[in-house]
Amino acid sequence: MPVLINFKICDNCEDCNGLRVCPTGAFYWDSEKKTIAYDKSKCIGCGACGHCCSNDAIFYTDSEEEANEIQKEIDEDPRTIADLFVERYGAMPVSEQYTFETSEEKVKNRINSNRPVIIEFNTNENINCLLKSIPITEIVKVFAKNATYSKFMINENEYEKYDVSETPCLKFYNQGKFLGEIKGYYTLEEFDQLESFINKINKL
Ligand code: SF4
Ligand code: SF4
Missing domain, CATH: 3.30.70.20 (Alpha-Beta Plaits)
Structure with missing residues (x-):
């Protein structure tokens, strides 16, 4: 067995x-x-x-x-597990498109770049199994192929500062303009289907 x-x-x-x-x-x-x-x-x-x-x-x-x-x-x-992280979690700064931001200033610069931008605000406490992960490459594809995706780790006491009510929180911008946000994880069914992500992003 x-x-x-x-x-x-x-x-x-x-x-x-x-x-x-x-x-x-x-x-x-x-x-x-x-x-x-x-x-x-x-x-x-x-x-x-x-x-x-x-x-x-x-x-x-x-x-x-x-x-x-x-x-x-x-x-x-x-x-490799590294591939999986990049594909499903975006946790590695492997390219200029998928990055880890390490300071508030870098996040601001990213938001004000001339490309569509997604910033994922998250906390270390949220990092569990990859099954509770975000299909980042799919989201980028749906939002804008040239969009950048950046992960920014915050503490719970910084929620207010970044206008985050729950993590993970994905905020969408274009040329500095805030378009909307998606909060929280999704169920496995939604993760598989991706449809709810796509609908939400298309409504932004
Ligand atoms: S869940 Fe898997 S490991 Fe556990 S008893 Fe069943 S077959 Fe064995
Ligand atoms: S559910 Fe278990 S086996 Fe599957 S990826 Fe997560 S930790 Fe690994």
């Missing part, structure tokens, strides 16, 4: 859905090693964990042969 985890596309956090659905603790959080882990001796083969990760990072199979094939696919998977 093997359970396999593709750590290349898993952000390996304590907020993992697998921990919630496993009825026996076979899928568990190893607090010493700070990792999700699997204890085969406790696994009853219910398969629940295999359906709970929408990143498709957890696989359940009752066949050793299939497990070997899955392991081969995981080994050959060219993706």
Whole structure:
């Protein structure tokens, strides 16, 4: 009854859905090693964990042969967790289009640039599993292909200063003009469909 985890596309956090659905603790959080882990001796083969990760990072199979094939696919998977962060979370300053801003001044300069701009205001407390993430590249595509997306981390006591009532908060601008905002995370269904994001952005 093997359970396999593709750590290349898993952000390996304590907020993992697998921990919630496993009825026996076979899928568990190893607090010493700070990792999700699997204890085969406790696994009853219910398969629940295999359906709970929408990143498709957890696989359940009752066949050793299939497990070997899955392991081969995981080994050959060219993706990395860094790719996933950029694609789904925008957390890495990898390009001039997707950036991390580190000061109020830089955020202001970004907003006043001559391009459409999205600023994500967020707090460190909000960073959990990537399943609770924002499909940034899709949002940029819908808003404006040449838009920049910047993440700016704030503290809860700075909400008022940046006119943020809840995080994450995505604020949209064009040439310095504020267009509107989207607040909060979205459900997994919405994340998959992206439709609500698109509708909201198109109404801005
Ligand atoms: S739910 Fe999150 S932490 Fe759990 S396997 Fe999927 S990506 Fe990893
Ligand atoms: S198959 Fe069931 S018992 Fe085994 S790790 Fe997954 S959720 Fe837990």
